[in-house]
Amino acid sequence: MNRIAYNTSLQTPRVTVVIPTLGNDATLWECVSSLMAQTITDIEVVIVDNSGRGAVTRSRPQNANVNILEMPANIGFGGAVNAGFAKSNSPFLATINDDAMASPTWLENLLIAMESDPRIGSCASAVLLMGTNSLDSAGMLMAADGSSKQRGNGQPHSTFAKSEMVLMASGSASFFRREMIEQTGGFDEDFFLYCEDSDLGLRAQWAGWTCAYVPQALVTHRYSQSSGKASPLKAYLVERNRLRLIVKNFPLLELFIAPFAAVLRYYWHVRDLAIGTGKASQFRQCGNSSLYLIWLVVKAHLALFPALPNLIKKRAKVRRSAKLSTSQFRALLHGHSISLRQVAEQ
Secondary structure, three states, X not given: OOEEEOOOOOOOOOEEEEEEEXXXXXXXXXXXXXXXXXXXXXXXEEEEEOOOOOHHHHHOOOOOOOEEEEOOOOOHHHHHHHHHHHOOOOOEEEEEOOOXXXXXXXXXXXXXXXXXXXXXXEEEEEEEEOOOOEEEEOOEEEOOOOOEEEOOOOOEXXXXXXOEEEOEOOOOEEEEEHHHHHHHOOOOHHHOOXXXXXXXXXXXXXXXXXXXXXXXXXXXXXXXXXXXXXXXXXXXXXXXXXXXXXXXXXXXXXXXXXXXXXXXXXXXXXXXXXXXXXXXXXXXXXXXXXXXXXXXXXXHHHOHHHHHHHHHHHHHHHHHOOOXXXXXXHHHHHHOEOOHHHHHHO
8 A cells, every 4th residue: 555644734735746766865855955945835745755665764854844655666757746646636736856956946937937828738847967057958859750859958058048838848847737637647657667758748739738948947957867878778668658659649640650760760870879979879888789779679669569459549539639630730740840860869
């Protein structure tokens, strides 16, 4: 049975922030400290402990005013966030990675943006790479094969200083309207890890919600600290979930094009391996073989077939509730796209 310890001083906070975690190191409590220093005080913080062994409770500092939800096993990022949201009645919901730190006005700026337009269902933060003024993400972009990548990755924050609508928010630091989460069903827990934020973002767009990028909502992030920048687990899950995402969300024409686009991306990966650059090269530099990477790609495609019946049902549900036409959704994809070469290089 799940155990939760709640702070009862706030009956219905305005914002609930959920932090999924597997660990109990200092970075988690640094993240919590940054949330305790927010200019908006009507918030609650829920740590969802996916360790299955109560690690967070044992390491909790005495002055940490947080709620802890202990899961019996690792249920993944989406499952953990959904569990945290389900324990809350707040009208606004946020997620932040356990290896990130929020600026004091993070939630205040997100809330101002969200309340400016009832059509906004989510907000993307300006996520900076820890110790730099370079962006990890300013929202997310989508490639023709369904690969999602961080908008503005590696570029100066000043280059993305304008508030504007984007396709979707990165789960590392995102903000949601509860109404949107309840309407769309929240994160797809079958993804387990990676691409679930992109999947939710696309489903929200289909349902007629928009996503605002808020450059004043600053977060610093230690990118991929938990799973590694180019680990086998990440390589497999990203490829597996990319396929699930396109089956659920892509219009038929884009779904037909996606396999050919993927072949082009694979070409850029092979080229990058030959010259020692890009994500595929990082995978090999971490001590993994190129043949192992090929096997992970094959394995990801094989995993699609048993999942297809359920994915087709989910696709039908997305289309039944759609407020956008296919042409409108297609325009969104094309207007917030990233090249396949850039995907291979990031």
